[in-house]
Amino acid sequence: MSRNKLYLxxxxxxxxxxxxxxxxxxxxxxxxxxxxxxxxxxTGIACPSCGSTRSVSQIIQGNFADAFMLNPFGYIIALAxxxxxxxxxFDLISKKDTLHRGYHKFEQTxxxxxxxxxxxxxxxxxWAWNIYKGL
Amino acid sequence: MDTxxxxxxxxxxxxxxKAEHLNYIxxxxxxxxxxxxxxxxxxxxxxxxxxxxxxxIGPGALGVDRFLIGETGTGVAKLLTCGGLGIWTIIDWFIIxxxxxxxxxxxxxxxx
Numbered sequence: 001m002s003r004n005k006l007y008l009x010x011x012x013x014x015x016x017x018x019x020x021x022x023x024x025x026x027x028x029x030x031x032x033x034x035x036x037x038x039x040x041x042x043t044g045i046a047c048p049s050c051g052s053t054r055s056v057s058q059i060i061q062g063n064f065a066d067a068f069m070l071n072p073f074g075y076i077i078a079l080a081x082x083x084x085x086x087x088x089x090f091d092l093i094s095k096k097d098t099l100h101r102g103y104h105k106f107e108q109t110x111x112x113x114x115x116x117x118x119x120x121x122x123x124x125x126x127w128a129w130n131i132y133k134g135l
Numbered sequence: 136m137d138t139x140x141x142x143x144x145x146x147x148x149x150x151x152x153k154a155e156h157l158n159y160i161x162x163x164x165x166x167x168x169x170x171x172x173x174x175x176x177x178x179x180x181x182x183x184x185x186x187x188x189x190x191x192i193g194p195g196a197l198g199v200d201r202f203l204i205g206e207t208g209t210g211v212a213k214l215l216t217c218g219g220l221g222i223w224t225i226i227d228w229f230i231i232x233x234x235x236x237x238x239x240x241x242x243x244x245x246x247x
Contacts, residue, residue, distance in 0.1 A: 001206075013212060013219075020220060037217035038196045038224050047197065049217050077215055103208050110207040123214070 003100040007088060010099075014084050017077075024053050025060070048127040049073050051135040056081075071135070072126060140172060141165055151180040151239045160240075163247040175246050180239045183232040190231045196224045200231050204238045 001009075020036075039047040055074025058067035067074050091099045110116060141164045149157060164175075181204050190200040198213030218224035 001209075009209065013216075016220070016222075017216070035217075036220035036222075038221040039193060039217070041221070043193075047217055049215050052215065052217075073215055080215075107205075107207045110211070111205075 001103075003097050006100055006103060007092065010084060010088055014081065014088070017081055021053065021056060021081075025057055046127075046130040046133075046135040048123050048130060050130055051133075052077055071130065136164055136167055136169055136172060138165065144175065148180055151182065151236065152243075153233065153236045153240070156236075156240055160243065160247070167247060171246055175243070178242055178246075180242065181235050183235040186235045187228075187232050190224075190227050195227060195231075196221070200227060204231075204235050206234070206238070 035041060035050070037047055037050055039045070040050055049071065051071040052073045055067045055070040055072075056078050058064075058070060059074060059078050087099050087102075091097060110119070141161060144164060145157065145161060152160060186200055186203055189195060189203060194200065196213075196218035198210035198218070201207070201210035201213055213219055213223055213227075216223070219226075
């Protein structure tokens with residue numbers, strides 16, 4: 001993916017992420033019936049990342065243990081949403097492509113076989129845990 | 136490369152590329168060295184139709200379609216966000232076939 005296209009996608013993703021997070025934080029009465037997740041809507045079973053919005057909002061409130069018990073993916077998302085915009089702005093202002101190169105290095109790392117297998121197994125384990133918790 | 140081999144390649148692999156790229160690929164293949172033939176024939180292209188099928192059924196929402204064509208970075212993003220809150224999943228139904236063809240072109244481009 002070219003630099004500008006990647007940055008456009010990232011800006012869209014991060015903006016959408018913050019809008020979604022902001023909207024769900026304003027919902028004081030927890031509306032459990034609404035979920036945007038297509039897998040949960042169709043099958044009724046949680047997907048590997050179901051519960052990550054709740055997890056991120058727990059992190060914001062400082063309940064780190066609760067956040068981990070809800071869905072460990074929340075930590076990855078919170079980290080990406082914290083570092084992403086700063087890194088993106090730094091690149092856009094200084095007209096560099098450090099994030100683009102970092103992204104490619106990240107993609108290459110994920111394609112290493114044993115790393116991919118470990119990550120897939122962790123995701124599957126998290127999925128099983130999600131279903132067990134009934135998120 | 137001689138015309139016969141190029142025609143054979145185009146016949147077998149033509150469906151993996153965008154129509155507007157076919158002429159360019161043909162001309163480039165005619166111009167390159169014979170020794171690259173074996174390596175080009177051994178390239179593993181992804182079939183846009185099967186990727187589309189993966190995108191339409193369950194795994195598409197988990198980003199599996201993107202992992203399959205080598206877009207690991209966006210695949211992870213799609214997985215972590217429940218298929219982009221379901222919206223990205225639907226967008227991908229429409230763009231994944233062209234994205235697959237672009238990825239195939241990228242793969243071939245390294246040898247042209």
